[in-house]
Amino acid sequence: DAAPTVMFDYLAGEIFERFDQNIQNFLLHVACLPRMSVAVAAEVSGEVRAERILLNMVRNDYFVREMPGDGGQIYQIHPLLRDFLRNRAAQVFPDAVGANGLRRAAKILHDAGNLEDAITLLVESRDWNAVARIVAENAEAMLAQGRGQTLRAWLELLPAQLVDADPRLLFSDAESRVHTSSRLARRQYAHAYEAFRRANDTGGMLRACRGMVSAIILEFDDLTLLDEWMVKLATLLDGSGTGDETPLAVATLVRALLLRDPGNSTIEARLEQAERTTRAMPDAVQAGAHCGELILARAIFSLLRGDSTRVVASTSTPLAHTYTHDPDTVIALAITAALAHFLSGAYDDATEEVRKGQELARGEDYQAYDPWLRMLLAATALASDNREAARDGLLAVEIPGVPLRRGDQALNHFLRGWLAVLENNPVNAARETKKALALADELGIPGLSCLSRIAAAQQLIAENDHRAADALLRGANELADKTHSPLLRVPAKLTLAAAALAEGRTEDALDPLRSGLKLAREHGIQHITAMRANILAALCAASLRLDIETDFACTLARNEKLTPPPEAIRLRQWPRPFHICMLGGLILSKNGALVEFSGKGPGRPVELLK
Numbered sequence: 001d002a003a004p005t006v007m008f009d010y011l012a013g014e015i016f017e018r019f020d021q022n023i024q025n026f027l028l029h030v031a032c033l034p035r036m037s038v039a040v041a042a043e044v045s046g047e048v049r050a051e052r053i054l055l056n057m058v059r060n061d062y063f064v065r066e067m068p069g070d071g072g073q074i075y076q077i078h079p080l081l082r083d084f085l086r087n088r089a090a091q092v093f094p095d096a097v098g099a100n101g102l103r104r105a106a107k108i109l110h111d112a113g114n115l116e117d118a119i120t121l122l123v124e125s126r127d128w129n130a131v132a133r134i135v136a137e138n139a140e141a142m143l144a145q146g147r148g149q150t151l152r153a154w155l156e157l158l159p160a161q162l163v164d165a166d167p168r169l170l171f172s173d174a175e176s177r178v179h180t181s182s183r184l185a186r187r188q189y190a191h192a193y194e195a196f197r198r199a200n201d202t203g204g205m206l207r208a209c210r211g212m213v214s215a216i217i218l219e220f221d222d223l224t225l226l227d228e229w230m231v232k233l234a235t236l237l238d239g240s241g242t243g244d245e246t247p248l249a250v251a252t253l254v255r256a257l258l259l260r261d262p263g264n265s266t267i268e269a270r271l272e273q274a275e276r277t278t279r280a281m282p283d284a285v286q287a288g289a290h291c292g293e294l295i296l297a298r299a300i301f302s303l304l305r306g307d308s309t310r311v312v313a314s315t316s317t318p319l320a321h322t323y324t325h326d327p328d329t330v331i332a333l334a335i336t337a338a339l340a341h342f343l344s345g346a347y348d349d350a351t352e353e354v355r356k357g358q359e360l361a362r363g364e365d366y367q368a369y370d371p372w373l374r375m376l377l378a379a380t381a382l383a384s385d386n387r388e389a390a391r392d393g394l395l396a397v398e399i400p401g402v403p404l405r406r407g408d409q410a411l412n413h414f415l416r417g418w419l420a421v422l423e424n425n426p427v428n429a430a431r432e433t434k435k436a437l438a439l440a441d442e443l444g445i446p447g448l449s450c451l452s453r454i455a456a457a458q459q460l461i462a463e464n465d466h467r468a469a470d471a472l473l474r475g476a477n478e479l480a481d482k483t484h485s486p487l488l489r490v491p492a493k494l495t496l497a498a499a500a501l502a503e504g505r506t507e508d509a510l511d512p513l514r515s516g517l518k519l520a521r522e523h524g525i526q527h528i529t530a531m532r533a534n535i536l537a538a539l540c541a542a543s544l545r546l547d548i549e550t551d552f553a554c555t556l557a558r559n560e561k562l563t564p565p566p567e568a569i570r571l572r573q574w575p576r577p578f579h580i581c582m583l584g585g586l587i588l589s590k591n592g593a594l595v596e597f598s599g600k601g602p603g604r605p606v607e608l609l610k
Helices: 001-019 021-030 038-045 048-059 079-092 098-110 113-124 127-143 148-159 162-166 166-177 181-197 202-219 223-238 243-260 267-279 284-304 308-316 318-322 326-342 349-364 370-383 387-397 404-421 426-443 448-460 467-481 484-504 506-522 533-545 550-557 604-609
Strands: 064-069 072-077 579-583 587-589
Touching: 001 079, 021 038, 021 079, 021 267, 038 048, 038 072, 038 098, 038 604, 048 064, 048 072, 048 127, 072 079, 098 113, 098 127, 113 127, 113 148, 127 148, 127 162, 127 166, 127 448, 148 166, 162 166, 166 181, 166 202, 181 202, 202 223, 223 243, 243 267, 267 284, 284 308, 284 326, 308 326, 326 349, 349 370, 370 387, 370 404, 387 404, 404 426, 404 448, 448 467, 448 484, 448 550, 467 484, 484 506, 484 533, 506 533, 506 550, 533 550
Parallel strands: none
Antiparallel strands: 064 072, 579 587
């Protein structure tokens, strides 16, 4: 490699010597610049003819390249020529390429908005304090621009003791890592929180706390870690001096509470206060930045409270997409809308929302939600009894070489248990449900723990192990009541009724059957999660026989396409697709509506039967 360099130095020297002294001085002074605009070159060199010199160098192919930049044309000297010029400058103008000269050039570049090249020169001059100052001042903007990788590279250049001494740098380091290494990000958030606390910076503590909660959720592993940080975040929010970060912090706290303590009585009041604060903000851009997060938090809250109509309305409003640019929030909104459609029995609409989320994720190259999107597609296939599509969907969740988060593993086991039920494989159903329950309990996911208990109890009912089923159902109903979520209370109560009916305890089944169906009707729940089709069919038949919520039971049986159980054979109310009465004449009804005939004709009865 030395021979070409020596040859280039010879050629460069021949060219350089042909220039007049002013041009030589100009080139020697700008040699330290990786790239330059005309204004930067002029200020660094003090040469008023900087533009003319650079253009002549480009037109004469003197190893200077011109390219478009954000603020105009940018010029770049060939690396070999730049090395030659810097070596020459070290002899003629040593101050120009010394530490002071590099710091001066870095300041000019920084003031011109060229942060990358400014950092390069400051690192070369080993001015770590200046690097740290620039990083701290520009970190928030860089993260908003999606330049977290560049930010992390700069932070890694700094001495560790300098980063540890500045809570802003610790926080920026955590923010730059949260989507690639959430565990390491958590460590940095914790250090940042303590550093902000020592500095009595309440706003910084709030940001670090919010980041920590988001990192734990994103990691989707041990969610019990949220408890400590939810308390800290709530304490800060209930205090004073949190400033404009309050609505975003409330949205984060609500998402954490809905995972760990969905029945918390403060959620509604916190959301309303944050929404009022956002509406009162004089800066529309700032208010918009908070809007998407709050819409998402409100949508998830409404979903768990069984208000699917409000979820669909809030996630589809133009406001939700006008102010929401963060891919995390946009995709989470699509998932929430898909779940609302799913629970309403609108499986095609749910699939469409999932497809939208997948398209957004591909466009943004954002993969954090890929397992949830794939599992939601599998769930819609399971609810539609499309076992092949469900099987393919669950296989797609497990990508070779890409480990699933433990929370995702728990969800995957739950869905595999559901598939095993449809495939009439009780051994696999019991095994997968048991794995889902063990993981959900270990990770602290009360909603999934409740549903897994319900699914396991139904398996035990099928095996006539009523004592073990009752134990699981007591735990499931306690969890469901604590969450105040009809999505959990409905299947918990209905499974309790099914257990009583299976033992012949009809009186004990009346109250949970009545309250479960009423709750489902009031909240428009058409898909009851974790309920086996044969058990739901038996419950619908019992409700018709016992005159409990008969209209809703018929609607549920019809929409879910439930096969009538043996006890429904003689039930006239069961919503069969066709009813034929041939006593005293032919009466035909389809889905409850009378079919009218315009007249008689040969072969008409055979045609109707076909």
